[in-house]
Amino acid sequence: MNIVTPRRPSGFPEFLPHEQAQLQGMLDTIRCVYQKYGFLPIETPAIELAEVLLAKGGGETEKEVYRFTKGDKEYALHYDLTVPLARYVAEHENDLAFPFRRYQMQKVWRAERAQKGRYREFYQCDADIIGSSSIGHDAELVALLSDTFSALEIGSYTVHINNRKLITGFIEAIGLADKSSDILHAIDKLEKIGVEAVTQILKDCGCGEDDSQQILDFVHIDGSIAEIISQLEGLNIQNDIFTEGLKDMRELTEQVQALGVSEDSYTVDLKIVRGLDYYTGTVYETIIDEHPEFGSVCSGGRYDNLADYYTKTHLPGVGVSIGLSRLFAVLKEASLLKESSVPVTIFIANFGKGSRDWALKVASILRQANISTQVELDDDKPAKQFKYADKLGVPYTLVIGEEEVKSQKVMFKNMASGEQEVLSVEDVITRLSA
Amino acid sequence: MNIVTPRRPSGFPEFLPHEQAQLQGMLDTIRCVYQKYGFLPIETPAIELAEVLLAKGGGETEKEVYRFTKGDKEYALHYDLTVPLARYVAEHENDLAFPFRRYQMQKVWRAERAQKGRYREFYQCDADIIGSSSIGHDAELVALLSDTFSALEIGSYTVHINNRKLITGFIEAIGLADKSSDILHAIDKLEKIGVEAVTQILKDCGCGEDDSQQILDFVHIDGSIAEIISQLEGLNIQNDIFTEGLKDMRELTEQVQALGVSEDSYTVDLKIVRGLDYYTGTVYETIIDEHPEFGSVCSGGRYDNLADYYTKTHLPGVGVSIGLSRLFAVLKEASLLKESSVPVTIFIANFGKGSRDWALKVASILRQANISTQVELDDDKPAKQFKYADKLGVPYTLVIGEEEVKSQKVMFKNMASGEQEVLSVEDVITRLSA
Structure with a gap:
């Protein structure tokens, strides 16, 4: 028989069991926190009708979509969980209670150029609240993120919050409304390319030296949350969008505080705009403090209308997404992954046929006590x-x-120390449950 | 803007949140039992290289594979979890400990003709033990299935066990070895089409009336396990394969008994052969006693060599697979689904701005106590x-x-009874944790 070399396409990660258990542990932790906040689970098919999934047109993303024809239909694999959510909400509108809080943890596929830590198949863990404009929901997501990253136990983290209305209003107020989009895209690159390069881009798109300096000064406003808000107030900017953004930010941070979120775990960061034009208000990025080089490990924001391609119902929303596969990869590389709860706790060695029945009985008693057990069944030496x-x-x-x-x-033998002692099965259970 | 009607391709199920929570509950239960038996988790990519996944050639199944080209590569979505397991084991051979017990719970895709309860995207929950021929592993899977279906709490069930060597040896012994494959395929249809139709098929493939009767008598041997084995011994068949099958069955049932599996939950059923030529020894089918019309909800068996297309290492194995999406669908239709643990336990209504901070504080205390909580943030009436x-x-x-x-x-208001009483937050926690 011809042997086919077993191999995978590049960009498709696969793990050994102990790593898979670690990844599963992270998925379980995230799910557990999402549920604690009243988010409800949904799953959508991996395969959607291409004309429905790509109704909006994906721009750059569209090239990365895996699409194919089967029979007389054209299909596409979902490349994120937001477009399927829009389709889901529109399709099941009458059966859902709004505001609708859903979480969704599934793999998505993108034919991206293979690159370190960039996968073509990856897990996203999304939580969104659909159908309300109240800023209270934006605040809840800060609490959710804070709880989630605490529960993941991967070191200290900071949820960076901004509101795009602040910078948009500021740009309008200094008379650069016509360059707004270019300026936002430049600021979005600040962390990656630095002040000098951004200044050059601002110059290239027609901002004067003074304007550029003003913009850069603005996004670098720093301090405690109270200090930042007070500085923003001190600017005395007469612009409706800015005023609205400031009010939103004030209310958001008040409610985050009322939710008891530790001030160590979030900050206001005026540099964050998120590339997507899609976001209209609050935006989030989450940084692992000791590893800013990971970039944002969970991002999101508020949007105006989730499902305008699928329904006339106006559905504002706010959401966040953890790119879990990438997070897992960088944590693994930085040796920051938590040990998984070892799935096999007990191995029963077995010396000869005479002892087999007792070994099987012991296995069954341990399993009844919820202790993961495997018994030797091959009569090996x-x-x-x-x-x-x-x-x-x-x-x-x-x-x-x-x-x-x-x-x-x-x-009973401790494999690490080599110590052993004779115990009853009940004693083993007590020992392991302690 | 043009509205695109939100819809899915047919055969791709999607659930409302409370149903999704029920499905998730079943997935969690199955995972929990699989882990208790020392099965280790793996996941393989949904997308494989077509030439690798389809190396063996899928026969009928091959037509149902979703395959497509992207760039210069041809890809295929996995249509089961067994071929990917074979590829996985061969690829990671040096890093795995054999016998390798793995479980894998993922969606698979098949472009089947859409039909009630037949999906094109469905969950499979597989458990296999690779790399050993010992019958003890076959016995463990009976215990695993019994535990799993008890834990699912969907009514009484029976794991039907057979060993293909018994019927194969019997056919050889009565001189019909050349018709073996046809006869097995006929018996496989017995439950569906009945004795008369099977007799006709046997006649068509050249079995005499006496032969047919003998075969049908053989597969209908019935009674307790001890009685069935004693009847098989009483046949005094002189055939090596039969003798081997009988020894396997004797050892298997002895070990299942030693594992403490209740005799109510399994039986020997000589009618079971499983269509796939792939199985060589033990075969399993699982029937929900009150709903034989569901057919087998979990099947599997022993095979000779898992990964012969990918490695020269001989890898015998034994495994079972729950077709969870189909099981879920039939349980739903028969109103047999367990209520899910309600994800949102507490909703905090909130009357006016003055009470908001206390409402948020209460939410945060309840969540810390692991009580799922949602708070009104829209100031609705x-x-x-x-x-x-x-x-x-x-x-x-x-x-x-x-x-x-x-x-x-x-x-504190009980939504079902309408009763309400004033409590401290601590009392609410005590009440809900009781």
Whole structure:
């Protein structure tokens, strides 16, 4: 028979079981927090009708969509969870309670140029609140993000918050409304390319030296949240959009505080605009403090109308998205992944046919006590059994030989220390549940 | 703007949040039991290289594969989890400990003719043990299935076990070895089309009347497990394959008993052969006792060599697969789905700005106590808030008005009974944790 070399297309990550368990642990943690905030689960099909999924036209993204024909239909794999959410909400509008809080954790696919930490298949973990313009929802997402990143236990983090109305209003107030889009795109690049390069871009799109300086001064306003807000007030800008943004920001931070979110875990950052024109108000980025080089590991913001391509109902919303696969990859590289709860806790070694029934009985008692257990069923030599247990990485082994069958006990062996002692099965359960 | 009607391709199921929560509950339950038996998690990419995934050639299945070209590569979506497992095991051979117990719960895609309860996108939940021929592993899977279906709480069930060597050896012994494949395919149809139709097929493929009767008598051997085995022994068949099958079955049932599996939950059923030629020994089917019309909701068996297309290493294995989406659909239709643990337990209604901060504080305390909580943030009128809470289906609402702010308490309302009482937040937590 011809052997086909087993291999995957590039950009499609795959993990060994202990890594998969770590990833699963992160998914479980995120889900648990999302649910605590009353977000409801949905899943949408990976495959959508191309004409529906791409109704809006994806610009740059559209080239990256996996699309194909089967029969007389053209299909496309979803490349994010926002467009499917829009389709979902429009399709099930009458069955949902608005504001609709949904979370969705699924893989998405993009034929991006393969690059380190850039995958073509990756998990996104999204939470959105659809159908309300109240700033209280924006505040809840700050609390949600803070709780989520605390629960993930991957070091200290900061949720950076801004409101695009502030910079948009400011630009209008200094008479540069016509260059607004160019200026926002320039600021969006600030973290990556630095002040000098951004100044050059601003110059190129027709901003005077003074204007550029004003804009850069504005986005660099810094301090505690109270200080930043007070500085913004001090600017005395007479512009409706700016005033609205300032009011939003004041209310948002008040409510975040009322929600008891620690001031260590969030900040106002006027430099954040998020590239997407899609966002209209609050925007979020989340930085792992010790690893700013990871970039934002969870981003999002408020948008005006989620599903305008699918329904006439006006659906404003606010949402965040964790790019989990990328986060997992950078944490792994930086050795910051939490140890997973070891799935196999107990391996039962088994010396000869005579001890098999007792070994199986012990396995069944341990499993009833919710202790993950695997028993030797191949009658391999003891040395081979221990080598296997080592490779599995189990912390404990039970050795069952003639003596143990007679006494209906087990030899409990700590694989790390090598210590062993004879225990009853009940004692093993007590030991492991302690 | 042109509105595109929001819709999905047919055969792609999608659920409302409370149904999704029920499905998620089943996934969690299955995962939990699989892990208790020491199965390790893996996931493989949805998209594989077509030449690798389809190396073996899929026969009928191949037509149902979603495949497409992007750039200079031809891709295919996985249509089961067994071929990807074979590729995975061969690719990561050196990093895995054998016998390798893995579970894998993912969606797969097949462009099947759309039909009731037949989906084009569906969840499979597989557990396999790779790299050992010991019958003990076959026995463990019976215990695994029994535990899994008990944990799912969807009524009584029976795991039907057979060993293909029994019927194959029997056919050889009565001199019909050359018709073996046809006979097995006929028996496979027995449950669906009945004795008469099968007799006709047997006749068509050249079996005499006596032969047909013998075959049908054989597969209908019935009774307790001990009785069936004793009847098989009583046949005194002199055939190596049959003898091997009988020994396997004896050992398997002994070990299943040693594992403490209730005799109510499994049986030996000589009618089961499973269509796939792929299986060589033990085969399994699982029937929900009250709903035989569902057919087998979890099937599998032992195979000789998992990954012969990808590696020269001989990898015998045994595995089972739950077609979860189909199971979910039939349970839903039969109103047998378990209520999901309601994701939103508490809705905090909020009467006016004055009470907002206390409402947010209460939400944060409840969430810290792991109680799923949502708070009204839209300042809607009370009647609208309660209507919303009703539509969400929350069992409890906390009402917070001026009085409650003053006393730093909450009005705890049972949505079903309408009863309400004033409680401290601590009392609410105690009440809900009880």
